Amino acid sequence: MKSFYYPGIIFIIHLIGWIQLFVSHSYLSLIILLCISGGISFYYRNELKQMRFLLAALPIEETIHIVGIQIVFLLIVILAGTVEIQVVGMCGILFCELIRIKLYPRLAKEKEQIVQIEAKITEMNEQFLTIRSQRHDFLKHVNAIDYLIDQDASVEVKQYFRELLGEYQEINQTIKGEEAHIAAILLKEKKRAEKNGTKVVYKLDAPVSAIPMNKIDQVQFVTNLVENAVEGAETYHMRFNRSSLNVRTEIHGGIYIFEIKNSAYFPDKHLLDKLFDSFEISTKGENHQGLGTYIISKLVESHHGRLSYNYFHDELLIKIKLPLIVGNEKSAK
Numbered sequence: 001m002k003s004f005y006y007p008g009i010i011f012i013i014h015l016i017g018w019i020q021l022f023v024s025h026s027y028l029s030l031i032i033l034l035c036i037s038g039g040i041s042f043y044y045r046n047e048l049k050q051m052r053f054l055l056a057a058l059p060i061e062e063t064i065h066i067v068g069i070q071i072v073f074l075l076i077v078i079l080a081g082t083v084e085i086q087v088v089g090m091c092g093i094l095f096c097e098l099i100r101i102k103l104y105p106r107l108a109k110e111k112e113q114i115v116q117i118e119a120k121i122t123e124m125n126e127q128f129l130t131i132r133s134q135r136h137d138f139l140k141h142v143n144a145i146d147y148l149i150d151q152d153a154s155v156e157v158k159q160y161f162r163e164l165l166g167e168y169q170e171i172n173q174t175i176k177g178e179e180a181h182i183a184a185i186l187l188k189e190k191k192r193a194e195k196n197g198t199k200v201v202y203k204l205d206a207p208v209s210a211i212p213m214n215k216i217d218q219v220q221f222v223t224n225l226v227e228n229a230v231e232g233a234e235t236y237h238m239r240f241n242r243s244s245l246n247v248r249t250e251i252h253g254g255i256y257i258f259e260i261k262n263s264a265y266f267p268d269k270h271l272l273d274k275l276f277d278s279f280e281i282s283t284k285g286e287n288h289q290g291l292g293t294y295i296i297s298k299l300v301e302s303h304h305g306r307l308s309y310n311y312f313h314d315e316l317l318i319k320i321k322l323p324l325i326v327g328n329e330k331s332a333k
Contacts, residue, residue, distance in 0.1 A: 006055045006063070013070050014097075017077050017090050026083040033090055040094065044101045050294070054104040062107060063100075070096045112295060117219060179209040181219055186247075189226045198233045198243040198263070205250040212256055212324050213303055221299050224292035225318065229262035232316065236263040240314075256322045264316040272311050 021030045041048060055063060073096065076089030178186065186202065193200045211218050229245050237243035243263040250257050266272060275293055300307045305322040 006060075006067075007052050009067060010070070010097075013067075013074050013093060017074055017093050020077050021086060021090060024083060024086060026086060029083060029087045029090075033087065033094070037094055040098060040101075044098075047101045047105065051101070051104070054108050057108050058104060058111065063104070066096050066100050066103075109295065109298075112220065117216065119223075177204075177207040177209075179207075179215075181215055182207070182209040182222060185219070185222050185226060189230050193230045193233060193245050196230075196234045196243075197237050197241075198230065198245050201244075201246045203246070203248045205248075206256065208247075208249060208258075210251070210256065211258065212322050213299070217299055217303070220295060224296050225258075225260050228292050229260050229316075229318075232264040233262045236265050236314065239265060244315075251324065254324050256324055258320045258322070259317065261315055261317045263314060264311070265314060266311060266316075269311070272309075275309065 018030070018034075021033070070093050073089045073092035076092070077086045080086045080089060186208065190200045190202070208222060209218065211221065213221060226247070229247075233243040233245050240263075244261075245263070246259075246261045248257075248259040248261075297307060300320055300322070303322055305320055307318070307320050309316065309318045311317075
């Protein structure tokens with residue numbers, strides 16, 4: 001509901017201000033301010049397209065202050081006795097809008113970072129407990145194998161050992177060479193995808209935690225990419241009863257390459273054209289705003305990377321290339 005009425009309030013503030021200037025017959029001032037307003041709108045047109053979704057994503061206590069200040073400036077425009085004071089009031093409204101355009105994307109990113117960091121801490125604790133429980137149960141497994149050997153049950157020993165080895169390899173292959181914050185994400189999403197019936201393959205020739213970003217950006221990058229892929233594959237599986245997810249990494253010629261491919265269904269192929277340019281488009285379904293894809297695009301851009309994607313035969317392939325040298329310089333700062 002907030003995403004509907006909040007932009008409406010802001011629009012009404014601007015509308016009343018412009019009408020009041022028109023009624024006051026300050027046409028020259030009106031033309032000048034309209035030119036300034038048009039210039040701001042054109043220069044920040046992409047940010048303005050996303051404003052409705054930013055307002056919906058941010059808590060009201062973080063956004064109400066600017067609206068309150070704009071209302072004060074609007075009262076100045078309405079109650080002012082001279083054109084000059086009205087112009088000052090209208091400039092104040094426009095200045096507040098400029099602050100909103102610059103501030104809200106940063107606030108939304110910080111909010112997303114906090115939520116994801118808290119979630120990753122929980123995930124890391126859960127995976128750490130999983131590994132501890134494996135170590136705790138190791139002696140029990142040895143005793144069980146020893147008993148089966150004593151009973152000369154060779155077939156049962158092989159079957160038991162094969163199942164036990166598979167359980168250990170599933171975790172060890174995923175976390176091999178990875179730092180805790182990335183290993184937790186990969187393990188959790190692999191289990192979640194397989195629980196939903198998705199076949200998952202990780203082919204990590206370079207550790208995901210070697211992505212040339214700081215750890216906070218790594219968490220955002222990996223979480224948004226893998227979660228989107230898992231949920232896109234889950235939606236596809238519900239429709240067609242089959243789905244797959246593949247993640248591949250490598251380093252080649254000083255470039256870190258991250259590829260993720262998942263089953264996906266896009267009834268409207270035109271949505272793909274703006275998949276990483278807008279909050280409105282998501283791979284998860286019509287009830288999602290697509291904030292993750294926008295964040296991924298901005299992260300790749302801020303680290304001087306290149307993002308490309310292709311949709312073919314009901315599979316969405318996303319390929320991201322990040323320069324290692326530039327990334328390391330930025331991380332060291």
